[in-house]
Amino acid sequence: MSRTTNNRARVSAITVSAAALALGLAACGGSSTTAASSAAPAASSAAASAPAASAPAASAAAGIDAAAVALIPAGIADDGTLTVGMEVAYPPFGYKDTDNVTPIGFDVDVATQMASRLGLKLEIVDAAFDSIIPSLASNRYEAGVSAFSITPERQKEVDFVTYFQSGDSGLVLTGNPKALALDTTLCGVKTAVTKGSTQEVVTIPAINKDCAAAGKDPIEVLSLGGSEELPLALQSGRADIVIVDSGNGAYIAENSAGAFEIAAGPLLNSGPGGMVFKKGSGMAEAASAALQGLIDDGTYGAIADQWGLSSGKVTTATVNEAKG
Known part of the structure; x- marks a missing residue:
């Protein structure tokens, strides 16, 4: 990451x-x-x-x-x-x-x-x-x-x-209300990442290629300057999913008092x-x-x-x- x-x-x-x-x-x-x-x-x-x-x-x-x-x-x-x-x-x-x-x-x-x-x-x-x-x-x-x-x-x-x-995982609100995963379900979806991260420069472009091939809109990317801003963006509704390192995502979910969970699916990268x-x-x-x-x-x-x-x-x- x-x-x-x-x-x-x-x-x-x-x-x-x-x-x-x-x-x-x-x-x-x-x-x-x-x-x-x-x-x-x-x-x-x-x-x-x-x-x-x-x-x-x-x-x-x-x-x-x-x-x-x-x-x-x-x-x-x-x-x-x-x-x-x-x-x-x-x-x-x-x-x-x-x-x-x-x-x-x-x-x-x-x-x-x-x-x-x-x-x-x-x-x-x-x-x-x-x-x-x-x-x-x-x-x-x-x-x-x-x-x-x-x-x-x-x-x-x-x-x-x-x-x-x-690897990369997706952090979402508990219950994953929009049924998101690290795939073409993110096409057109507000997705937060840390500026300069591999999530921004590798993962997002890779998924966007699949979005383009499927004739769907590209991911709506929210690049944030600090990692501490990511869960706040998710909680406030500025983002529908956050792409993070799997260790970081798991830690945030475990310590969120039930607010967040990791989206189902394999890790990327x-x-x-x-x-x-x-x-x-x-x-x-x-x-x-x-x-x-x-x-x-x-x-x-x-x-x-x-x-x-x-x-x-x-x-x-x-x-x-x-x-x-």
């Missing part, structure tokens, strides 16, 4: 040291990070607080991965900080806790653990989704961790490290998702090594389970995996 301009960027810096992690990593609830002041808007009403945390003992005990550290590019190693761009409005991957300040979620916990294994402090910068990849090229961030779908077009711009599997790094920087290889350690010792799996993403777990942190 995916999501424009830096005038929407919301900066929230979180610095996490390896020492602090060794003392306080109760993982999966974000409690190991401390947030600086933030002017970020409230998260969607569909986003609940973090699930109860139960971190694996290995997460605190494993310590620094010397082999992964040896792969860190000189500039990052010298300043000791990994600066990560993340849209902190996309539960359960990254969103704000009930204090409306502290970032929590699967992406936050994985990035925190990865930085710990690399012996780096973690700084998370809350950013508009579709500003993250361009900001890697300008060296504003050293990584982007925000549930990016791996696509050939993006691989021309950045290096990927695979860390989850997912199923495949790997990855962290992103500046092309050719060498940071992807270091991140891959650290993440593979988290996978092998069970830390990564425990985080995925805690955030309800068990079905999207991967076994290999591949650099630049091809989407098959």
Whole structure:
């Protein structure tokens, strides 16, 4: 999945040291990070607080991965900080806790653990989704961790490290009153997506081809600047369906107090998702090594389970995996 301009960027810096992690990593609830002041808007009403945390003992005990550290590019190693761009409005991957300040979620916990294994402090910068990849090229961030779908077009711009599997699903009002699915039932229908996402640039055009072939009107697309706006558009009637990453959609539905459900039907565009790094920087290889350690010792799996993403777990942190 995916999501424009830096005038929407919301900066929230979180610095996490390896020492602090060794003392306080109760993982999966974000409690190991401390947030600086933030002017970020409230998260969607569909986003609940973090699930109860139960971190694996290995997460605190494993310590620094010397082999992964040896792969860190000189500039990052010298300043000791990994600066990560993340849209902190996309539960359960990254969103704000009930204090409306502290970032929590699967992406936050994985990035925190990865930085710990690399012996780096973690700084998370809350950013508009579709500003993250361009900001890697300008060296504003050293990584982007925000549930990016791996696509050939993006691989021309950045290096990927695979860390989850997912696809697209449709979020609708409970009962699915218009009997919608991710097919030609969307022709002429008000459909909300995040601006710059694969839902906007891949899924919508693919369905529109089928609409054209069937002699039907194209989808009426509502492209929104932030993922937190999607359930609000559905609830208000601005959209009849929202196309989202399957993990995000399931989380919103489960925490909507019965307001939303996932439309029936298979996922579209199923495949790997990855962290992103500046092309050719060498940071992807270091991140891959650290993440593979988290996978092998069970830390990564425990985080995925805690955030309800068990079905999207991967076994290999591949650099630049091809989407098959």
